[in-house]
Structures are given as structure tokens and as C-alpha cells.
Amino acid sequence: MALRLFEEKEHVAAYMQYRVENPQEVINRMMDFMKPKVQQKFSLAVDVGCGNGKGTMLLAPFFDQVVATDVSPAQLEMAQANSLCSNITYRQCPAEELPFESSQVDLVTAMMAAHWFDRPRFLKEVDRVLKPSGCLALLGFPMDMELEYGTATSALNNICEEFYAALRPFTNPCQGSSLSKIYLDMFESCTYPDKEWNDCLRVTTMVTVNSFIGMVETATGYQKLKHLDATEAKRLSDDIRNKLMAAMQVSSADTELTMVIKYFYMFARKP
Template sequence: MALRMYEEKDHVAAYLQYRVTPEEMINRIMDFMKPKTQQKFNLAVDVGCGNGKGTILLAPFFDQVVGTDVSPAQLEMAQANSLCSNVTYRQCPAEELPFESSQVDLVTAMTAAHWFDRPRFLNEADRVLKSNGCLALLSYTMDMELEYGDATSALNNICDELYAALRPFKNPCLGSSSSKIYFDMFESCTYPDKEWNGSLRVNRTVTVNSFIGMVETFTSYQKLMRQDAAEAKRLSDDIRNKLMAAMQVSSPDTELTMVVRYFYMFARKP
């Protein structure tokens, strides 16, 4: 059974503000799709679309883009922030997509498929995809690295401390490695034309505060906060102060580089 996540409005708003937008990944998806067809693409479906930050990036390439999610709070945020006339949203489970068979050019899920009932979702994606339609599943690891001049090594030791503190609160369904979940889906996909990349490094300029804000959107941090809000706040404050001390700065709005490691699978239906 798929899991329901990101239902609380405060969590959804923080997710929209702090989570990484996958611009580079959209270009890779389109590069994979284009060599085998010159026709204009009709329909893309972004499953588990959340706040729609990735969904709207598909708009220039398709006549119609539909984002689907089970969370009303996420869809409300997506609709409020969508300015694209060819993008719409539907509430439904990932395993029960409201499309006819062989109708969809692209089924994608960005940082979401690990929450699905994966065998059922893959069967459903296969049902709705056209011949030569593509499946694109991507996510990133939750152990971002930080870079700031000579302080880089110290910053990542502090990050390791943070990730270790959150590890006991990790959802058991994610197992020891989220990338393994996606590689297992890649291995189980029977389409002969497929591609796997286990480590694509993407850099983002963030502030100390926005890095902490992103970590606070993790489901592990949210679980800690529900169990002990004071301890969660103490952890955030302690890590923020340690990062600033290592950087020798006084403002949490100081910018640094965050390195995100994406992994993805692309596959084309015969």
C-alpha cells in the first residue's frame, strides 16, 4: 500500500520554499525522449507531483501536463502557484491513474516513487504509456554536502552529525538506501531501452538558514518534531550555530554551496 505523506499545510509550505527544483533533470528527461520521435509531445503525467515545482517545468514540452497527488494540501499549493495554462492537477493514488490505456507520452515521478506501492505503480505506468512513451523516475539522497572555502571539510563533518541524529527517525520503508529502491525498479523494468544513473551531482547556492529549512522538511525531522518539538528545535539551532562557527560568519543568511546527488532511471516502452 502506498504511503500518505506531506498532508500538513505548514510542512507543505516549507517543502515548496526549501526543496530543490529539478531543472537539470527535466533537460535529461527530454534528451532521452527526443531521439526516438520527432513528433510534438501531447501528454505528460507527473505522479506524486506535490507542490508542482517539477510539474510546471514540463509545460514547454507538452500540449498538456497533469500533476497527480493524494495530498489535498499539496495540490492546493500546486494550483495556487501554477501560471501555466496547459498544466492541471488531479487528486488520485499513484497506482490508479485516471487515464485511458496507451494515452500518455511521459510518466514521471520526482522524489516521490519511494512512497508508492511500486509494483502496482509500474504496472499502472505501463498501462497508460503509449508505445515509445517514457517512464522517468528520479530522486536524490538526503545527505547533501556543503562547500564553503577552507571550511568545507568541517561543514560536512557537522552535516554527518546532523544526518546521524535523524537516522533513527527514518521511515522503515526507505530501507538503508533510497537509491537502491530506484535501482530495483530499474532492474525490474522489462523495457529493453532504459538508462540508469546512480550519482549526478547538482550544485545549488543556499543560505545556512535555507539548508536548515530544507532538512526540516525531511520526514525524519518531521517525525522527531512530532515526538519531541523541543529536541528538534535544539538540533536545528545547534547545527546552524556549528555551521556558522565553522564558516566564521555571524549571519545565517550567509550563502554557501549545497551539493545534491540525484539518481534516476529512464525507460522507453516498446
């Protein structure tokens, strides 16, 4: 059964505010993978573990209907409140028990969510609901973003590593020592012969120092530390923020810099 996480309203709101949108480039690659074998218009996509729904909205232009699912009522409430697409609907259900008839779905995707699932059961359920030639697409990224800011880049990334190292003891065991390895194992266990794996797609986005700190604070490791010792969690965030600003030689935490996220993904087509 998928884990129940990201459900406290404060955490859900921070997730919406600070988590970056999934890159359009990956969505485009996903659709390019689907198109060579299936020429008709796509009817149904399912975004499993949709969270705040930012990634779901990127699917809307390519399908008649998109169904976003999650186990968290709070995440679904946030996703619905911010939805801009009339062809998206939302359903509360486990990833391993999708509310669809067999051979009904063109695309099943999970964006930064599949590591929380009961993965063997999820893959079996995906195989059940996918149409022949339907596709599975999974993507994620490790919470070890890099920062770039002129000559301060090297110093910034040493400070980032200090932040990540402090949070590793609090990381959920489901994330393992290597998140991409979990997805690679899923890729290798998928029996579909037509499949594709990409270990690292570097995507850059502009963020402020505060936004970077806020994004790391949404991670489960930070959230666990916060529950155990809120004072220590705040001290850690404040210390890292001050060190980043000092390395950049700026006085405002609203100063922008470049953040690099290293996405991995797998695509697989059902025979």
C-alpha cells in the first residue's frame, strides 16, 4: 500500500508554493515516445500520486480526459482549487487500486511519487488498466539540487551538501540511498520490451535563496526533523540561508540564482 505522506495542511501549502513544476521537456519526450506507435488522438491519461496537480495540468493539452489520483484528501483539495483545465478530474484512491476497467487507459504516469508505492502491485495494476500500446511513464529527481551564481557556484554547492548531509539521517527508508536506483529497478523489472531509461536530464530554473530553502524544507527528511525538533530545523535552515547569502555576497534572501535539478525517467509501452 502506498504511504500516507504530505497530508498536513501546512506541508501541502508549502509543497504548492515551493515545489517546482515538472519540466515541459520531459512531458514532450513522453508524448514523443507515445506517438510513433499510436496515431489516433489520446483519450485518457491517469496521473497517479498527483499531489498538488502541477504536473497533471501539463498533460491536459494531449488528452480528451485526464484523471488525477492521490491518497491524500488535502493534496487533492489543493490540486482542485488550483486547477485551470476543464478536462481534469480528481479521484482519491491508492496507486495500487486504480478505479478503471481493464485496458482502458492510454497513459499511466507518476511524477515524483512511485517510490512511495507498493511497486510490484502498482506495476501489476498499470498492466491491467493500460490499453495495448498504452504507456507507463515515471519520473523523479533526487533532492540534491545544485546552485549556480557566478564565481560563488562551488562554494554554494558545498553549502548545499552540508544541508543535505544534515537531513540524510531523517530520510524515509522508502527513498533508499539512491532514488534513481529505485526507479531503475522498476524499469528493469518492467517486462515490456519497448522501453526507455534516462538517468540524468539536467533542467535549470531560476529561484530565490528563500525558494531554494523552502523547497528543501518540503522534503520528508526536513519534515521529520521539524516534527522531532522544530527549533533545530529552523536553526539549520537559517544557518544554510545565511551561508548561501554570504557566499553570494548579497544581503537579500530574495536574490535570484540558478537551480539545477537532475531528473530521471522511464517510459515503457505495453505490447
